[in-house]
Amino acid sequence: MSTSPVPILYSFRRCPYAMRARLALATSGLRCELREVVLRDKPAALLEASPKGTVPVLVLPAGQVIDQSLDIMHWALDRHDPEGWLAPERESPTAMAELIAQCDGAFKSDLDRYKYPDRYPGTDPLAHRAAGAAYLAALETRLAVSPHLFGRRPTLADMAIAPFVRQFAQTDAAWFGAQAWSGLARWLDAFVKSPLFSLIMGKYPAWTPGTPGIPFPRN
The missing domain is CATH 3.40.30.10 (Glutaredoxin)
Known part of the structure; x- marks a missing residue:
């Protein structure tokens, strides 16, 4: 105890x-x-x-x-x-849980193999970057119409996902910055510059x- x-x-x-x-x-x-x-x-x-x-x-x-x-x-x-955070303005807690599960599942797997290819012999990091980018594109679709993933204010999903997007972005900042993800870039920048x-x-x-x-x- x-x-x-x-x-x-x-x-x-x-x-x-x-x-x-x-x-x-x-x-x-x-x-x-x-x-x-x-x-x-x-x-x-x-x-x-x-x-x-x-x-x-x-x-x-x-x-x-x-x-x-x-x-x-x-x-x-x-x-x-x-x-x-537990009460999204748009959609439902179930929808938040599903988006987080996608982050923790396929996206995290792609992130690991993109960021740490030496840990996974035979892996193609660029293929995993492309697969991870598909998830980020889905986030961009949401963030193109609202400041946060489920509306005008942060939720559990924003805070559970942002640390992993930050890690993905840092792997090759020049490549990430060249993508057409203005909403995602704004959202991530606001997160890392926040007092929290x-x-x-x-x-x-x-x-x-x-x-x-x-x-x-x-x-």
Whole structure:
């Protein structure tokens, strides 16, 4: 059982899954203890909480462990959703879930093989770039008619998908910038320049076992 009076979040700053968790926790206003980890030297406490050894992992004070990024997002927003991320202005929560599932499935697979081809012998990174671009084109169709994926304000889908689009765009910024995706480019630029993104991307030293983590969010 956790001895912390607030939830403990094991995180890694650059991981898009961990970004999701921090985005939702920061927006909900729920306080937690952030423990930044080094993935090549995972602390025993992280592995004890979640043997799969990936981030994010949220350990609640009663000992419950939530180790999937979307589950952490829902846990936080179910308790406090001041921006209405779970209530899209257009379409339905089911439609949001389907768009996120496409991101986490085929798009994430293409992203990995485009960004890290050395990890997948025999892969053709440009073929996976083209496949990932088809998903981005579908996002562009939405963003051509509204500032966000489901209307005039951000939703769970925007915040769950944007960290992965950012990673895709950074793989070859010149190529990405040359595509006819004005809506997508505007949306991504607004995301990375937002105060919320700046808040969740603060740099912290790696957590040392036996010491307290960082109070999060830091306003």
